[in-house]
Amino acid sequence: MPEKISILTLFVFLARITLLAACQQEAKELPHKKVDYIRKIEGPSDSIPVLVAQRGEVLIAYSDCYECHTREVRSKGPAFTDIAKRYPVTNGYIKLLGLRVINGGSGSWGKSVMLPHPKLSPEDAETMVKYILSLK
Incomplete structure (x- = not known):
């Protein structure tokens, strides 16, 4: 029984490390989308005195x-x-x-x-x- 617990613990540990590495790699590959802060409205402008x-x-x-x-x-x-x-x-x-x-x-x-x-x-x-x- 002790061998089964240690093998199971090792398997869970390796699975967690694999998932963590995959998540970190995926996060690095996603490009950062820049949001336009100003969003200019086109149109003619009058003058201001x-x-x-x-x-x-x-x-x-x-x-x-x-x-x-x-x-x-x-x-x-x-x-x-x-x-x-x-x-x-x-x-x-x-x-x-x-x-x-x-x-x-x-x-x-x-x-x-x-x-x-x-x-x-x-x-x-x-x-x-x-x-x-x-x-x-």
Whole structure:
């Protein structure tokens, strides 16, 4: 009986090692699929007047935007320059993004969640968005 236990133990041990080696080899062979972070939306862009963009920059400086965003590097939320790369400058996108700033949202940039800013007026939110989109 002791020989059967040791042979069985040896067989189980070898089976585990074989499975472990196969799993490690399979994991190495799988290519890493890169996910496009920006997913640019194609379309023509309008221009944003410099004074409007400057006013938007001031509004952002006095808000809590920089707690989650930076100008050029992704932090909790997307970088402002990445937002500018994704969206064309049109009235429709300016209004959409302005509403997103006011109402909050999630899912557009992965798992990040933007908290709502209900005290912002639609005009101020859209002016802030115009500044962001001017960073192309």
